[in-house]
Amino acid sequence: MSQHDRQILLGAFIPSAGIMGSAWRHPSAATDSFRDFEHYRWIAEKLEAARFHALFFNDSVNVDLDPLALARGPNSVRWDPLVLLPALALATRQIGLIATASTTYNEPYNIARRFANIDHLSGGRVGWNLVTSLGGGENFNRDDHIQHADRYERAEEFYDVVTGLWDSWADDAFIQDKASGQWLDTDKLHVLNHHGKHFQVQGPLNASRPVQGYPVIAQAGSSDAGRRLAARAGELIFTAQHTVEQGLAFYQEIKQTAAALGRNPEHLKVLPGVSTVIGRTQAEAQAKYDQLQELQDPKAFLSSISRFTSLGFDLSELPFDSLVPLPPEQFDTNTHKSRQKLVFDLIRRERPTVRELFNKLTAGGHRILIGTPESVADDFQEWFESGAADGFNVMFSGLHQGIADFADGVVPELQRRGLFRTEYQGQTLRENLGLPYIANRHQGAQA
Amino acid sequence: MSQHDRQILLGAFIPSAGIMGSAWRHPSAATDSFRDFEHYRWIAEKLEAARFHALFFNDSVNVDLDPLALARGPNSVRWDPLVLLPALALATRQIGLIATASTTYNEPYNIARRFANIDHLSGGRVGWNLVTSLGGGENFNRDDHIQHADRYERAEEFYDVVTGLWDSWADDAFIQDKASGQWLDTDKLHVLNHHGKHFQVQGPLNASRPVQGYPVIAQAGSSDAGRRLAARAGELIFTAQHTVEQGLAFYQEIKQTAAALGRNPEHLKVLPGVSTVIGRTQAEAQAKYDQLQELQDPKAFLSSISRFTSLGFDLSELPFDSLVPLPPEQFDTNTHKSRQKLVFDLIRRERPTVRELFNKLTAGGHRILIGTPESVADDFQEWFESGAADGFNVMFSGLHQGIADFADGVVPELQRRGLFRTEYQGQTLRENLGLPYIANRHQGAQA
Numbered sequence: 001m002s003q004h005d006r007q008i009l010l011g012a013f014i015p016s017a018g019i020m021g022s023a024w025r026h027p028s029a030a031t032d033s034f035r036d037f038e039h040y041r042w043i044a045e046k047l048e049a050a051r052f053h054a055l056f057f058n059d060s061v062n063v064d065l066d067p068l069a070l071a072r073g074p075n076s077v078r079w080d081p082l083v084l085l086p087a088l089a090l091a092t093r094q095i096g097l098i099a100t101a102s103t104t105y106n107e108p109y110n111i112a113r114r115f116a117n118i119d120h121l122s123g124g125r126v127g128w129n130l131v132t133s134l135g136g137g138e139n140f141n142r143d144d145h146i147q148h149a150d151r152y153e154r155a156e157e158f159y160d161v162v163t164g165l166w167d168s169w170a171d172d173a174f175i176q177d178k179a180s181g182q183w184l185d186t187d188k189l190h191v192l193n194h195h196g197k198h199f200q201v202q203g204p205l206n207a208s209r210p211v212q213g214y215p216v217i218a219q220a221g222s223s224d225a226g227r228r229l230a231a232r233a234g235e236l237i238f239t240a241q242h243t244v245e246q247g248l249a250f251y252q253e254i255k256q257t258a259a260a261l262g263r264n265p266e267h268l269k270v271l272p273g274v275s276t277v278i279g280r281t282q283a284e285a286q287a288k289y290d291q292l293q294e295l296q297d298p299k300a301f302l303s304s305i306s307r308f309t310s311l312g313f314d315l316s317e318l319p320f321d322s323l324v325p326l327p328p329e330q331f332d333t334n335t336h337k338s339r340q341k342l343v344f345d346l347i348r349r350e351r352p353t354v355r356e357l358f359n360k361l362t363a364g365g366h367r368i369l370i371g372t373p374e375s376v377a378d379d380f381q382e383w384f385e386s387g388a389a390d391g392f393n394v395m396f397s398g399l400h401q402g403i404a405d406f407a408d409g410v411v412p413e414l415q416r417r418g419l420f421r422t423e424y425q426g427q428t429l430r431e432n433l434g435l436p437y438i439a440n441r442h443q444g445a446q447a
Numbered sequence: 448m449s450q451h452d453r454q455i456l457l458g459a460f461i462p463s464a465g466i467m468g469s470a471w472r473h474p475s476a477a478t479d480s481f482r483d484f485e486h487y488r489w490i491a492e493k494l495e496a497a498r499f500h501a502l503f504f505n506d507s508v509n510v511d512l513d514p515l516a517l518a519r520g521p522n523s524v525r526w527d528p529l530v531l532l533p534a535l536a537l538a539t540r541q542i543g544l545i546a547t548a549s550t551t552y553n554e555p556y557n558i559a560r561r562f563a564n565i566d567h568l569s570g571g572r573v574g575w576n577l578v579t580s581l582g583g584g585e586n587f588n589r590d591d592h593i594q595h596a597d598r599y600e601r602a603e604e605f606y607d608v609v610t611g612l613w614d615s616w617a618d619d620a621f622i623q624d625k626a627s628g629q630w631l632d633t634d635k636l637h638v639l640n641h642h643g644k645h646f647q648v649q650g651p652l653n654a655s656r657p658v659q660g661y662p663v664i665a666q667a668g669s670s671d672a673g674r675r676l677a678a679r680a681g682e683l684i685f686t687a688q689h690t691v692e693q694g695l696a697f698y699q700e701i702k703q704t705a706a707a708l709g710r711n712p713e714h715l716k717v718l719p720g721v722s723t724v725i726g727r728t729q730a731e732a733q734a735k736y737d738q739l740q741e742l743q744d745p746k747a748f749l750s751s752i753s754r755f756t757s758l759g760f761d762l763s764e765l766p767f768d769s770l771v772p773l774p775p776e777q778f779d780t781n782t783h784k785s786r787q788k789l790v791f792d793l794i795r796r797e798r799p800t801v802r803e804l805f806n807k808l809t810a811g812g813h814r815i816l817i818g819t820p821e822s823v824a825d826d827f828q829e830w831f832e833s834g835a836a837d838g839f840n841v842m843f844s845g846l847h848q849g850i851a852d853f854a855d856g857v858v859p860e861l862q863r864r865g866l867f868r869t870e871y872q873g874q875t876l877r878e879n880l881g882l883p884y885i886a887n888r889h890q891g892a893q894a
Binding site: 022024025026027029031034035036037060061062063065067070071072073074076077078079080082083084085086087089090091105106107109110113114117118120121138139140141142169174176178181182183184185186189191199200201202203204205206207208295297 | 636
């Protein structure tokens with residue numbers, strides 16, 4: 001096993017809205033981060049100094065018009081990750097940069113081109129988190145959001161077109177012989193000529209091959225279709241798992257599925273999401289968490305979750321310490337299937353009170369760790385060594401202090417234990433993650 | 448008249464392919480600028496130090512598969528200007544950044560969002576050169592490129608949707624009252640609900656209003672439809688004009704058309720394109736030009752131009768010193784109408800030999816000035832003072848030396864004459880161009 005395989009991978013989930021939930025109400029919160037890049041520069045520099053593998057930016061292409069959600073939360077306006085990435089490529093030198101981009105509301109030619117460009121700009125540090133989007137049809141010439149099954153069918157073909165376009169030019173196509181005037185060897189150009197159900201794309205791409213061959217592909221779908229795509233194409237797998245046993249089961253299943261498709265299972269890295277609140281003592285961590293929770297508006301949040309998951313009743317109208325009723329047996333919507341399943345499973349498994357469910361879900365359905373650098377490192381070590389994770393996608397409150405607490409507390413503790421590197425080992429994101437360079441599919445044909 | 452009106456505006460046309468034509472064969476040429484950002488950083492820093500108003504990046508979304516064009520020229524691979532801009536926003540502090548983006552092969556929601564974001568990132572220094580593209584359908588689910596008339600109809604509606612989305616949020620919508628937990632005033636949100644022929648876009652945009660209200664709108668269309676759009680929406684008008692008389696006629700026509708539409712004609716700035724080759728003496732300038740021309744492959748170039756303009760005969764097969772035959776009376780294609788008209792007019796007006804036409808057209812149809820800083824300044828002064836131009840969109844060979852020659856020679860000469868500023872006067876591109884901030888169309892409704 002290489003050095004990479006034996007150490008924990010760390011990604012940082014950074015909200016493209018700048019801040020998560022009601023953390024903006026914290027006295028220390030900068031509220032203009034949705035349009036002030038300096039917030040992101042600070043985060044990137046801090047987490048690069050901590051040797052994080054990558055920053056990961058979420059995205060959405062519409063605004064939730066629920067009046068309460070609009071009025072109370074910072075999620076209506078956000079950065080386009082594909083604008084943040086080129087800027088961060090200049091502001092950093094080593095950390096990986098992963099942007100979410102929708103296969104439902106983009107054209108594959110534009111996406112292939114943009115990621116290839118940013119891979120050149122950053123010296124091979126880019127990843128694409130391929131999503132099908134949870135909504136947005138109303139802004140893209142559709143009355144309704146595209147159905148789940150259609151979205152994934154389109155996503156699969158979208159991926160094929162994008163990777164095909166990335167292979168348009170052999171690495172040595174550009175001869176650039178000044179004496180003869182020959183710029184390129186036209187034999188080393190491969191025109192895609194894709195004719196599929198969703199796309200007709202001739203190619204070639206008007207960008208040379210990405211530095212990494214392909215940018216790293218991240219995938220976070222939890223539905224059956226999402227997992228199929230992850231097993232086929234995903235290299236970084238983001239997932240929400242709440243127990244080591246669940247994590248282990250997911251880890252083994254996704255790697256076995258990938259192996260059955262002929263992939264090397266070590267070329268998929270599984271990073272469960274985990275939200276952290278760190279203190280010098282457990283009591284201090286708990287106090288920080290409590291302070292953040294007190295800023296929440298449970299009514300707006302619970303009402304939004306009830307709508308979002310088609311729960312069938314409004315959590316915000318129940319007494320805060322009453323037991324949450326069981327959700328319907330049948331899923332009655334296609335729209336937010338994986339998030340719905342997560343919430344329904346959580347209710348069935350833990351039978352929480354409304355308050356307990358609220359506390360669990362404020363991390364976006366991810367596990368919340370409240371503790372000291374040592375206790376958080378213990379938890380990471382247990383998951384990692386039991387085979388439930390290759391690393392973690394760490395979520396913060398969006399506050400600088402929460403990021404500093406992790407970078408200055410948990411990272412040194414993991415390093416002390418030999419579980420986390422002290423220097424970047426490679427130049428590209430692939431090299432740092434222990435993922436292979438992707439050779440051009442036409443390479444053999446040119447030999 | 449303000450200071451702005453009395454001085455020349457200077458834009459720099461920077462090829463997104465890194466270099467123009469066969470200048471890549473020059474001994475000093477860096478050939479990897481299509482994927483090496485440092486080339487652009489150097490240019491941006493040099494032209495910012497020279498107080499240029501803006502860098503202007505062209506674009507295209509496909510590759511010309513003509514084998515000769517492919518093999519000989521550097522135009523197959525190029526940067527996406529919307530990747531260059533965020534990086535250049537960090538690499539510079541004052542110069543304007545103008546990206547070409549197609550209304551034919553993008554979605555208005557994505558474009559509105561990206562330009563709003565980059566305007567925030569750059570502190571209000573962004574412009575959008577709105578084009579309908581000369582080709583690309585084969586990469587965007589179409590067998591053929593969309594017809595000219597349809598492209599402009601779509602472009603008009605695209606512009607309406609984008610500007611409507613930019614007005615989604617009042618400037619003071621974001622209250623961000625930490626005590627009460629109110630993030631925004633929902634009364635200051637305006638949902639677009641656009642239902643048009645080409646687009647159904649509900650909105651709101653998930654980005655706050657651009658710093659400049661709207662990014663500066665640049666337009667370069669020379670066809671009737673292009674001029675209509677420029678008169679209605681354009682603020683920076685790029686144009687190819689060969690004589691002061693032509694320039695004056697164009698200048699007056701576009702401003703009168705705009706005035707007839709109710710616009711203040713001073714809010715359109717006309718910048719004819721001009722290619723420059725500068726020497727300390729006329730002979731040195733001519734030698735530099737001759738050296739660049741010797742690197743050209745006339746056969747590939749003339750063959751490409753003949754195809755591109757549907758000339759009806761192949762210029763590359765004619766003797767180099769023979770007279771160019773007259774082109775057909777009727778334009779028989781919709782595809783490259785404005786460029787075709789420019790070439791046909793040039794042939795009819797000047798009755799050039801093939802060699803003369805070749806020399807004229809290697810600047811992309813723009814005027815070529817070969818001379819000393821003084822003679823170029825004389826020319827600029829004549830155009831500017833006669834009312835044929837508010838400034839110039841200056842084209843270089845793509846070589847660093849050509850840019851340095853202009854920045855270190857012509858700019859000081861213009862400054863010495865009081866025709867060009869010595870410092871940036873404003874913070875935003877609008878302020879520097881003497882264009883007004885665009886108020887939100889809903890502003891009155893909120894009073």
